[in-house]
Amino acid sequence: MTRIESASGPWCYAHRMTTALRARVQNGRIVVEEPTDLPEGTVLELVPGVEVDDLPDDDREKLHAAIRRGLEQGRRGEARPIQEALADLRTPR
Numbered sequence: 001m002t003r004i005e006s007a008s009g010p011w012c013y014a015h016r017m018t019t020a021l022r023a024r025v026q027n028g029r030i031v032v033e034e035p036t037d038l039p040e041g042t043v044l045e046l047v048p049g050v051e052v053d054d055l056p057d058d059d060r061e062k063l064h065a066a067i068r069r070g071l072e073q074g075r076r077g078e079a080r081p082i083q084e085a086l087a088d089l090r091t092p093r
Contacts, residue, residue: 020049 023032073079
């Protein structure tokens with residue numbers, strides 16, 4: 001997940017970012033490989049990408065079903081604010 005904040009406050013990444021950013025580490029710094037249209041001062045929360053996974057087929061189907069359910073909920077207007085969902089993910093269980 002990526003959370004984006006600008007100097008004027010948080011905003012939903014889905015409204016501004018249409019593609020993923022690709023970056024590399026150089027001298028201990030994260031360097032974005034292409035220019036972006038993000039406002040100056042934007043803060044990104046980055047999660048390392050995984051190119052290959054070993055998710056079993058049955059778990060992958062469960063994941064895809066959960067994604068479909070989430071998309072359907074969003075279409076029905078049952079979505080939660082991203083800040084709330086991220087807070088739940090960060091809360092230890």
